[in-house]
Amino acid sequence: MTLPITSWNDPLAQGLFSGLFWSLATIGLYLAAKRLHRRWPRWWLMPLAVTPVLLVIAVLSLHASYRDYIRGTGWLVALLGPAMVAFAVPIYEHRALIRREWPVLAAGMLAGTATAVLSGWGLATVVGLDGAIRLSLLPRSISTPFAMEVSGEIGGIPQLTAIFVVLTGVLGAALGDIVLAWLPLRSALARGALLGVGAHGAGTAKAHMIGREEGSIAGLVMVLVGLMNILVAPVLAQILRHI
Amino acid sequence: MFIRRFAVSFRRHIHSSRLLQVGFLLAFWLAGEALARLVGLPLPGGIIGMAIVLALLASHRISVFSMRRGAQWFLADMLLFFVPAVLAVIDHPEFLGLLGLKILVVILVGTLAVMAVTALTVDFCWRWRSRQ
Numbered sequence: 065m066t067l068p069i070t071s072w073n074d075p076l077a078q079g080l081f082s083g084l085f086w087s088l089a090t091i092g093l094y095l096a097a098k099r100l101h102r103r104w105p106r107w108w109l110m111p112l113a114v115t116p117v118l119l120v121i122a123v124l125s126l127h128a129s130y131r132d133y134i135r136g137t138g139w140l141v142a143l144l145g146p147a148m149v150a151f152a153v154p155i156y157e158h159r160a161l162i163r164r165e166w167p168v169l170a171a172g173m174l175a176g177t178a179t180a181v182l183s184g185w186g187l188a189t190v191v192g193l194d195g196a197i198r199l200s201l202l203p204r205s206i207s208t209p210f211a212m213e214v215s216g217e218i219g220g221i222p223q224l225t226a227i228f229v230v231l232t233g234v235l236g237a238a239l240g241d242i243v244l245a246w247l248p249l250r251s252a253l254a255r256g257a258l259l260g261v262g263a264h265g266a267g268t269a270k271a272h273m274i275g276r277e278e279g280s281i282a283g284l285v286m287v288l289v290g291l292m293n294i295l296v297a298p299v300l301a302q303i304l305r306h307i
Numbered sequence: 308m309f310i311r312r313f314a315v316s317f318r319r320h321i322h323s324s325r326l327l328q329v330g331f332l333l334a335f336w337l338a339g340e341a342l343a344r345l346v347g348l349p350l351p352g353g354i355i356g357m358a359i360v361l362a363l364l365a366s367h368r369i370s371v372f373s374m375r376r377g378a379q380w381f382l383a384d385m386l387l388f389f390v391p392a393v394l395a396v397i398d399h400p401e402f403l404g405l406l407g408l409k410i411l412v413v414i415l416v417g418t419l420a421v422m423a424v425t426a427l428t429v430d431f432c433w434r435w436r437s438r439q
Contacts, residue, residue, distance in 0.1 A: 112389060120394060124397070138391065140391050141388055141425075143381070144353065145339075147388060148357055149332045150374075150379075151357055152374070153364075156364040165436075172428045192409065193406075197406075197410070201410070209354075227402075228397070234326060235418055236418045243419065243422045251430055253433055262418055265389065268385075269382070294349070303417075
């Protein structure tokens with residue numbers, strides 16, 4: 065019997081091997097980081113902060129490239145799609161609360177979107193960023209597919225925005241705990257909206273850890289705020305053209 | 308009679324099998340992707356899939372229990388799915404210097420502002436409404 069893969073120099077075999085290696089490394093490090101974080105719950109030990117740092121070190125020290133890495137692990141990122149579908153369940157289970165409180169959530173989403181765009185523009189100008197980088201920073205608070213759409217529309221660089229979105233998610237999920245401890249919030253509504261509007265998917269995953277109600281509100285708000293941004297983008301593009 | 312008994316056992320099987328439910332979610336996601344591609348909607352397939360599932364749940368075509376375990380499995384470790392995307396920074400060595408620091412400051416302070424404003428607005432409106 066002959067094996068379909070004859071030697072380790074075969075490009076297909078190498079691709080399979082490196083894909084398997086990076087996938088297992090990512091999942092293994094994530095699970096280890098999760099365990100570590102459960103033991104010592106510090107924000108800088110958050111799995112979403114620790115795992116990428118360790119992986120960057122691994123990729124660079126093995127002289128691999130981002131392309132090698134993502135070719136093997138892209139399927140993990142693709143799973144964000146079915147995870148999005150999964151949010152239908154907690155949203156459906158909290159439909160009564162959402163139907164009752166939608167005006168409150170809408171007010172929060174409007175205020176949050178306005179703050180995201182204005183603070184992005186203002187802070188970028190203060191630290192001396194301009195041009196495409198400044199524009200690419202504006203839609204950073206919404207989830208990647210929406211953000212890339214908006215970025216292209218207002219004259220930013222979608223690929224750059226994708227990186228800023230991920231950084232916002234990572235930092236936001238870590239900051240979320242700190243902000244939640246500072247602010248005297250009474251309602252699960254406010255806690256969910258804080259994470260969903262501030263840190264999109266990563267924030268929503270965090271909210272899901274805090275409570276089912278918070279998680280479902282964050283999930284709903286994340287989707288709606290993304291849609292809201294797509295609708296507002298043409299108007300924003302017009303305004304930006306006149307500045 | 309036989310068909311009904313078969314349907315009941317099939318339903319029970321779905322309600323208890325996490326793997327089957329994960330498969331369901333994957334199927335709805337793919338359906339959403341296909342629909343987006345076909346109609347040319349500028350929306351991600353996951354969101355269309357979510358809308359389909361919500362519509363089916365609301366019209367009682369499917370029961371929450373045929374999704375619940377699978378959904379919990381996906382949501383519990385959703386942060387893992389973000390990890391590979393973060394490594395895109397490897398391709399941008401220019402962000403390692405002052406430029407990266409500036410961007411980090413904008414994102415950090417901006418996110419703090421967005422979170423505080425959103426949460427305080429929601430909490431204020433919520434208290435105002437419950438006092439009415």
